[in-house]
Amino acid sequence: MKSTLLGGTNHIEVRGLRRVYGTGEGAFEAVRGIDLVVGAGTIVALLGTNGAGKTSALEVMEGLARPTAGEVRVLGLDPVTNRAEVRRRTGVLLQTSGFPADLTVAETMRMWASTMTSSRPVAVALAELDLAGRADVRVRSLSGGELRRLDLACTLLGDPEVVLLDEPTTGLDPQSRRRVWDLVAALRDRGRSVLLTTHHLEEAEELADRVAIMHAGRIIREGTPAQLGADQPSTIRFADVSTLVGLGGLPGAVQVTTHHGMTTVHTHDLQVTLHALLGQAAQCDVRLPNLEANNASLESVFLAIASGENDPDNSASSLEGATR
Numbered sequence: 001m002k003s004t005l006l007g008g009t010n011h012i013e014v015r016g017l018r019r020v021y022g023t024g025e026g027a028f029e030a031v032r033g034i035d036l037v038v039g040a041g042t043i044v045a046l047l048g049t050n051g052a053g054k055t056s057a058l059e060v061m062e063g064l065a066r067p068t069a070g071e072v073r074v075l076g077l078d079p080v081t082n083r084a085e086v087r088r089r090t091g092v093l094l095q096t097s098g099f100p101a102d103l104t105v106a107e108t109m110r111m112w113a114s115t116m117t118s119s120r121p122v123a124v125a126l127a128e129l130d131l132a133g134r135a136d137v138r139v140r141s142l143s144g145g146e147l148r149r150l151d152l153a154c155t156l157l158g159d160p161e162v163v164l165l166d167e168p169t170t171g172l173d174p175q176s177r178r179r180v181w182d183l184v185a186a187l188r189d190r191g192r193s194v195l196l197t198t199h200h201l202e203e204a205e206e207l208a209d210r211v212a213i214m215h216a217g218r219i220i221r222e223g224t225p226a227q228l229g230a231d232q233p234s235t236i237r238f239a240d241v242s243t244l245v246g247l248g249g250l251p252g253a254v255q256v257t258t259h260h261g262m263t264t265v266h267t268h269d270l271q272v273t274l275h276a277l278l279g280q281a282a283q284c285d286v287r288l289p290n291l292e293a294n295n296a297s298l299e300s301v302f303l304a305i306a307s308g309e310n311d312p313d314n315s316a317s318s319l320e321g322a323t324r
Contacts, residue, residue, distance in 0.1 A: 011162045011193035012038035012061060016070035019056045030056040032217035033070065038162075043184065043194040045204035047298075048214035049306045054197045055095075057214075058166060061195070062092050074162055088117055091160035093168055097151045101140035105131055105150060108139060112154045119157045128183060129153045130176070144171040152180065156187075163187060165196035169203060181206055201298045211298065215305050229296035232304065234270035236277060237262055239289035250276045262290070270295060 019031040031053040038044045048054045059065045060072050063079035063086055072079060079086045099108050106122060113119040126132045129149040134142070142150065148171050155163065168184070169177045177200075184207055187194055198204055204211050205225045212222040221228055233254055240263045247256045252269030267273035274293050281288055 009039050010037050011040050011075055012036070012195060013073045014057070014061070014070070015072075017057060017060060017067050017072060018069040019053070019060060019065070020068040030217055031060075031067075034214070034217075034219045036212055036219065036222075038193045038195050040193050041188055041191045042209045043188050043196065043207050045208035045211045046195060046197045046214065047199075047201070047204060047211060047302060048197075052214040053217040054214055055166065058164060058195075058197065062090075062164060063087065088158070089160060090162040090164065091155040091158060093151055093155040093163075093165045095166045095170070097147060099139045099147075099150070102138060104136050104138050105142070106135040108150065109153065109157065112157055116158045120159055122157070125153045125157050128156070130179060145173055145176055148172055149176065149180075152183075156183075161192055163192060163194045165194065167197055167199065169198070169200060177203075201302060205298050213302060213305055220305050221301060225298055228298060228301045232296035232300040233266040233268055234273075234293070234295045235300075236265040236267065236270070236274055236291070236293045238291040239263070241281075241286050241288060243284055243286050244280060247277070250280075252276075 014034060014036040017031055017034050017036075018029065021028045021030060034053075034057060036044070036046075036057075046054050046057070056065075060067050061074060061079060063074075063083040066080050074086050075089055077086050103111065105126065109122040109125060113122060123132065123135075126135055129152055131146065131149055131153060134146060139147070139150070148169070152165075152168060155165070163184075165184070169180050172180065181203070184194055184196070188209075194207075196203075196207070208225065210223065211225055211228055212219045213228070214220070240258055240261050247253065247263070247265055250265065250267070250273050252267040252273040253265050254268055255266040257264045257266070265273060265277065270293060277288075
């Protein structure tokens with residue numbers, strides 16, 4: 001059944017999604033009424049603290065579980081009721097794989113291709129993930145990074161319209177991670193939609209058109225990386241210089257901290273504060289060792305949420321020890 005919620009440009013739409021484990025007094029609400037939209041030709045990163053509910057939400061979008069409440073549509077379809085159709089048009093990368101250890105890489109890919117209505121050439125998919133030279137190697141002999149790349153090659157073998165990636169670059173070296181980034185960006189350029197979870201904040205900053213940050217089962221913040229960082233202070237750091245005083249009075253500065261011999265000036269106007277700081281240093285005829293100035297980043301937003309600063313009901317303790 002087609003959803004009346006979805007417009008033609010939205011590949012994923014989630015409205016009021018709740019997921020509860022158990023019943024009665026022992027019930028645990030892992031997802032607490034989230035809304036999320038992934039448009040065609042866009043990449044959305046779903047971030048969150050451990051136990052935030054990301055995997056629980058993804059499993060509903062993948063059609064592995066029904067929501068306790070709310071509505072989920074993928075390509076206009078209910079991913080549970082219309083699982084066969086949705087599965088044919090989506091690619092899903094789980095956190096762990098379950099490939100037979102005795103098969104070679106090429107055999108694994110051919111087996112995976114046999115389950116699809118149509119697939120891309122195996123050789124092309126392997127070359128994209130730099131696995132062509134490992135085609136005859138058995139799965140049990142692959143490194144962790146190679147196994148992760150094989151996971152992704154299988155995910156993309158059917159040229160899916162929607163791609164769900166659960167921590168796609170876990171275990172990859174920097175070169176392989178960059179290659180995966182390029183591949184994911186190319187999917188967007190071809191009009192595919194990508195929803196990914198990651199613990200690498202620079203990955204979200206590099207790839208995502210929009211970022212949603214979950215905490216305690218809710219989406220606390222959502223927007224472009226630039227929008228999310230706009231209300232967080234930028235920082236200026238340098239090795240502590242005792243002759244500089246009154247740094248808290250610099251224009252734009254909101255806080256000054258010293259830790260392990262490094263001074264950090266937090267500011268809402270990086271350029272103005274940095275200009276004033278350099279002027280004061282010049283007047284005092286001192287250098288600022290190890291000087292670095294950084295705009296607000298996803299990391300600062302994420303850490304503020306993780307510490308409870310942006311939690312509307314300070315409910316972080318409700319997920320203490322949760323595994324999903």
